[in-house]
Amino acid sequence: MFKKKQIKANLTMVPVSQMYTPYEPNSISGYGRPVSNTLVKKITDEFDENMVGVVTVYDMQGKEKAPLPYEINDGNHRVHAIRKVLGEDTKLGVLIKPYEDKKLRAQTYLDLNQNKRKVDAVEIFRAALVAQKPFETELWNILQRRGVDIHKLSGKKWPFIRGLDDVKTIYVHDPRPTGLLDLTLNVLKTAYKTADTKKREAAFQRGCLRMVSGFLNHVKQRTDLERLIKTVSSLPAWEWKHRYHSAESLLPEHHKGSFKYAGYLVLAKEYNKNLRKNKQV
16 A cells, blocks of 8 residues: 555545556557656656655546546656556555546646646647647648658658647748648658658758748749749758758848748749749749
8 A cells, every 4th residue: 555644535545557648659549648767767766655746537437448447637657656666556545537528638638738848749739639729730630631740649751740840830820721831841742752761851850841931931922833843852851951051040140040031042043043034033
């Protein structure tokens, strides 16, 4: 029996073996985050039962085909540390919350974790999808329609983006389903769809995303998309990435960090080659 010095009257003793983590790898069905062995080890190495605090769980008995009776709401790593230090049969005083549907549980997860640095941005995004948050849902719909994944979200090898901030910035600038982000993804994916791994590896990293979106934002409807795709595919993605960052470093200080300028400067030079002046952008 796990004995705390003080146990509040509203806590219920539950075996840690009856609690599970709401996380599913390579899926958007679960909204939690994977267990960090590093964090569990840190807790076990410095284990002090007085520092366990209150663990909260949802009563999932008979609900959603839950694998165990209680879903961990707060205290995931503490529960796993207790399992290692004291064993699976250890009973822990937990605050049992009544069952809520997955959307509400995901929203609570967001409320608890989105301002803590140690929570991965991808897991926050995953929880926002489960909670059906409009912004993340609309952004994900664009990515899905273009067949582009988010790294660590569903396990796709290519194409995927690593920087959520980059696609959010592009989307916020033009929040239409077929707007700037949609066009940017289309250009990059089409340009490198038959390229080998090395040539396309950086295509959805910050440099290329900002370069193409900056160019498209600058030229608006004057772009010949076929020509732009051909221009982009003419060089390996890592070369464009290098050119973009070099151009950005030369911008005036108040323009650095913006996707609106360096992308046009880099791509326009190649795009306009051999074009009549009236056709140039």
